[in-house]
Amino acid sequence: MEITAWEIMDHTLLKKILLVLFCTFLFWKIIRYMCGLLKVDKEPVTVLVTGAAGQIGYALVPMIARGLMLGSNQPVILHMLDIEPAAESLKGVKMELIDAAFPLLRGVVATTDVVEACKDVNIAVMLGGFPRKEGMERKDVMSKNVSIYKAQASALEEHAAADCKVLVVANPANTNALILKEFAPSIPEKNITCLTRLDHNRALGQISEKLNVHVSDVKNVIIWGNHSSTQYPDVNHAVVTTSNGHKPVRELVADDNWLNTEFITTVQERGGAIIKARKLSSALSAASAACDHIRDWVLGTPKGTWVSMGVYSDGCYGIQSGLIYSFPVTCDKGEWNIVQGLKIDEFSREKMDKTAQELIQEKKLAMSCL
Ligand SMILES: NC(=O)C1=CN([C@@H]2O[C@H](COP(=O)(O)OP(=O)(O)OC[C@H]3O[C@@H](n4cnc5c(N)ncnc54)[C@H](O)[C@@H]3O)[C@@H](O)[C@H]2O)C=CC1
Numbered sequence: 069m070e071i072t073a074w075e076i077m078d079h080t081l082l083k084k085i086l087l088v089l090f091c092t093f094l095f096w097k098i099i100r101y102m103c104g105l106l107k108v109d110k111e112p113v114t115v116l117v118t119g120a121a122g123q124i125g126y127a128l129v130p131m132i133a134r135g136l137m138l139g140s141n142q143p144v145i146l147h148m149l150d151i152e153p154a155a156e157s158l159k160g161v162k163m164e165l166i167d168a169a170f171p172l173l174r175g176v177v178a179t180t181d182v183v184e185a186c187k188d189v190n191i192a193v194m195l196g197g198f199p200r201k202e203g204m205e206r207k208d209v210m211s212k213n214v215s216i217y218k219a220q221a222s223a224l225e226e227h228a229a230a231d232c233k234v235l236v237v238a239n240p241a242n243t244n245a246l247i248l249k250e251f252a253p254s255i256p257e258k259n260i261t262c263l264t265r266l267d268h269n270r271a272l273g274q275i276s277e278k279l280n281v282h283v284s285d286v287k288n289v290i291i292w293g294n295h296s297s298t299q300y301p302d303v304n305h306a307v308v309t310t311s312n313g314h315k316p317v318r319e320l321v322a323d324d325n326w327l328n329t330e331f332i333t334t335v336q337e338r339g340g341a342i343i344k345a346r347k348l349s350s351a352l353s354a355a356s357a358a359c360d361h362i363r364d365w366v367l368g369t370p371k372g373t374w375v376s377m378g379v380y381s382d383g384c385y386g387i388q389s390g391l392i393y394s395f396p397v398t399c400d401k402g403e404w405n406i407v408q409g410l411k412i413d414e415f416s417r418e419k420m421d422k423t424a425q426e427l428i429q430e431k432k433l434a435m436s437c438l
């Protein structure tokens with residue numbers, strides 16, 4: 069068969085067109101594959117917030133959904149628990165979370181069922197509890213919280229993820245955390261903590277105001293002990309970053325009398341001062357501190373910096389083991405470790421022991437309510 073010149077040219081053209089189409093297709097496939105490799109969409113982390121219809125809850129859940137707790141590339145699923153009388157209000161919070169269209173928020177559960185709330189939870193922030201009311205004895209409040217924390221400990225133990233990290237905020241925070249630990253024996257004791265980061269941040273704030281320096285330049289204050297007015301805010305190891313390196317806070321403040329009296333009582337009594345001013349307890353700063361606590365625990369503390377966390381004591385610094393006591397800690401790869409070897413002077417020793425004594429009494433009271 070005879071092939072004309074036109075037909076030969078036509079063939080070549082056709083081949084070229086096919087080749088271009090094939091190359092475009094291949095290029096597109098490669099680009100899609102590379103995009104897949106670079107994709108940063110992680111598995112969502114499930115975060116439980118109990119008492120979520122309350123005022124800290126209302127400040128905290130949008131922070132979590134915005135990535136302030138676990139990072140700006142970490143999707144989250146929120147589980148919110150409250151009690152029946154707050155169910156309608158909780159529903160409203162869920163509606164607002166949907167309306168806010170948070171890109172990281174991959175699901176919201178709002179429930180009054182503790183089992184549903186605890187299911188597959190990776191992080192639990194416990195805000196729910198029974199507040200002290202007029203005319204109530206400490207023992208009455210303790211007894212109500214012991215039963216709440218006992219029940220929630222069992223639900224977490226049975227239904228949460230095996231490596232669930234717990235942060236107790238509700239007061240009495242240290243002792244509620246201790247009860248939770250007692251009744252959730254299969255959750256590792258290192259995974260149960262309480263919030264003293266608010267007190268830590270308050271101490272940083274006071275030093276920053278006194279020295280007129282940026283708060284992010286102040287570091288390594290310590291809150292020892294109970295989240296109560298016996299806590300000991302300690303600046304003996306705290307420093308300020310200056311253009312000439314780190315300078316001790318004591319040297320810069322140059323007023324030991326202020327540091328040993330007014331500074332300590334201001335931090336110890338700050339919660340009460342906020343209640344007096346707002347007629348409500350601290351909520352935005354408590355929510356922010358809860359985010360700081362979990363973020364540093366999960367993602368790590370910056371090099372050379374420690375933070376304060378209420379953790380299970382092992383006897384170090386002469387603090388009786390078996391209490392949830394606030395210590396200076398560093399965090400790495402999801403684990404906290406108490407900063408060791410800090411020098412403790414006589415003034416500090418006395419204050420650290422006083423707050424430990426209060427925790428021993430609270431523990432006794434809690435155990436008597438069981
Ligand atoms: N550790 C810290 O630094 C701080 C601790 N707190 C404490 O945090 C807690 C929460 O404070 P707010 O949000 O201001 O209180 P709030 O009274 O506004 O909210 C508490 C919420 O817990 C709910 N609740 C009560 N019993 C519950 C249960 N068994 N299960 C689930 N939810 C339950 C209530 O219905 C309410 O919605 C309080 O105990 C407060 O004293 C407050 C500030 C700082």
Ligand SMILES: O=C([O-])CC(=O)C(=O)O
Binds near residue numbers: 239338339342
């Ligand atoms: O007593 C309260 O509810 C408030 C509180 O713990 C604080 O602000 O430190």
